[in-house]
Amino acid sequence: MxxxxxxxxxxxxxxxxxxxxxxxxxxxxxxxxxxxxxxWRTDVRLPPGDDPGVWPPVCVVVPARDEAAVLPASLPSLLAQDYPGRAEVFLVDDGSTDGTGELARALAREHGGLPLTVGSPGEPPAGWTGKLWAVRHGIGLARARGPEFLLLTDADIAHAPDSLRTLVAAAGTGGFDMVSQMARLRVESRWERLVVPAFVYFFAQLYPFRRIGRAGTATAAAAGGCVLLRAEAAERARVPDAIRQAVIDDVALARAVKGSGGRIWLGLADRVDSVRPYPRLDDxxxxxxxxxxxxxxxxxxxxxxxxxxxxxxxxxxxxxxxxxxxxxxxxxxxxxxxxxxxxxxxxxxxxxxxxxxxxxxxxxxxxxxxxxxxxxxxxxxxYRGRGAAWKGRTYARPEPVADDPAR
Incomplete structure (x- = not known):
């Protein structure tokens, strides 16, 4: 056989x-x-915080480039923050061509609330991404006010009225140098429903939120749309200068803060939402x-x-x-x-x-x-030379960042 x-x-x-x-x-x-x-668990949410008695001063920095379409849905929510301490908003108009800066001033006049300053840093020099150059300018404006905390938030993020208060309380009670929330992204179109939740799922798979907040672990990440950062920790980590070429700036920021000895936390947001639409697969x-x-x-x-x-x-x-x-x-x-x-x-x-x-x-x-x-x-x-393109700017592969000789 x-x-x-x-x-x-x-x-x-x-x-x-x-x-x-x-x-x-x-x-x-x-x-x-x-x-x-x-x-895969979604229960990592902003930890509760205690009333500090005396609320520390906070400056909100908003880099904005051609954001006139989303600003009416986001900026008023920042101006309307119910914060017991001193707070003000610095919107940095990063070379917009759609009247972003003028619209921001008009919204502040219409809605009132927190004081708003609109600045413009000009075109970024070689070696800087546009967003981080705008953030640097905003932090420079804010530093004159002597804030204890900086809230770095994108122009397409809408905040609930108690957002700033709960972030500061959580950072103070938990002893965190940086607290970041992953804003709830829009899921209205068919493609958004198919693609957007997976984006957050994959991000959490790469950077498990529980490990980020645990002392002694190397895992570090943040969600750039909503980052509360101690001004002292920013100085210690030399941000944004130390990460000035980073295209994925939120992860680079978290690594810089954690690498300089800071405690960080990242979780999903309940009442911080992105208002930017991505209706088509192409978007x-x-x-x-x-x-x-x-x-x-x-x-x-x-x-x-x-x-x-x-x-x-x-x-x-x-x-x-x-x-x-x-x-x-x-x-x-x-x-x-x-x-x-x-x-x-x-x-x-x-x-x-x-x-x-x-x-x-x-x-x-x-x-x-x-x-x-x-x-x-x-x-x-x-490899076709188009690299990381965003709103008219293209960024090549970053070169190693040398220390600033002036420091």
Whole structure:
């Protein structure tokens, strides 16, 4: 009786390889579920804080470039902050061509509230991103007021009336040098509902919020839309000068503050919202691809590893389930199905946070495939010389930042 022929052995080896790949994907998901700081949980929220009695002075710095479309929905919420201490707002008009600065002054006259100063730093010098040059100018204006805290917030972020008060109370009670909230992003269009919650989910997977706030860990990140920073910690970390070339400035800021001995915290927001719309896939694509390759430090090796990792973790499970069922391989189908089930289960809390249908959870592999394509496109645009482009500016790969000889 003869054994299996060469063709049969070839099919067996292929099936065996698929089984092992599916098993590896399942093992990756079990590790992510149990060992990656419980990233999938959405209960890391701003810790409660006590009334300090005497509320410290705060300056709010808002970098703004061509933000006239969103400013009426965001700036009045800052001016209306119910803060018991001294606070004022500095909006830095970063070379806008749509009348952002004039609109900000008009909104302040109409709504009243906290004092508003509008400044303009001019074009950034070589080696600076536009946003960080604007932040530097805003901090310079604020420093003359002697604030204890700086609130760095984007022009598309709307704050609840007690936002500043709760941030300061949490920082004071918890002894934090930096407190950041991930603003709730808009999820009104079909593409926003499909792509936006996954963006926050992937971010939390890379930077588990629980590890960020834990002393002694190296994990550091922030959400640039809402960052409360002690002025003393900013001086100690030399920000924004020390991170002046950073395209992903919020993560760079957190690393600088934590690296200089500061305590930081990051969590999801309940009443801090982004009002910027991304109604079409093209809008979301540009938002992700403009900085994805910068996140990978412009490294082809990291790009290849990221693509392989996304494929293994997010694409293999559904492919293994279907391929295993078609080939009659119960082990392949079971491993792929279980991995897909764990993936779906970990995504449900984020969908609940965004008040979206749970039926979006099984579509996460498709969304991850879109992110894979966006990441590859980000690298392609970089090598075509378009780099990290935002509102008319393109940033090349940053060079190492030398210490300022004046310091």
């Amino acid at each position: 003869s054994g299996p022929g060469p063709a049969a052995w070839g099919r067996l080896r292929r099936v065996s390889a698929i089984v092992w790949i599916a098993a590896l994907s399942l093992a990756a998901w079990l590790w992510l579920l149990l060992c990656q700081g419980f990233f 979301l694509w540009r938002m992700v691809s403009r900085s994805a390759y910068a996140q990978l430090r412009h490294s082809p090796a990291l790009l290849a590893g990221t693509v392989a990792g996304l494929a293994l973790v997010y694409l293999v499970p559904p492919v293994a389930l279907v391929a295993g069922a078609a080939a009659g391989s119960a082990a392949t189908a079971a491993a792929g199905g279980l991995a897909w089930l764990v993936m779906t289960g970990t995504y449900l809390p984020m969908l609940r946070y965004y008040r979206l249908s749970y039926w979006l959870a099984p579509l996460l592999p498709f969304t991850a495939f879109l992110y894979l394509l966006m990441t590859v496109d980000s690298a392609v645009q970089h």
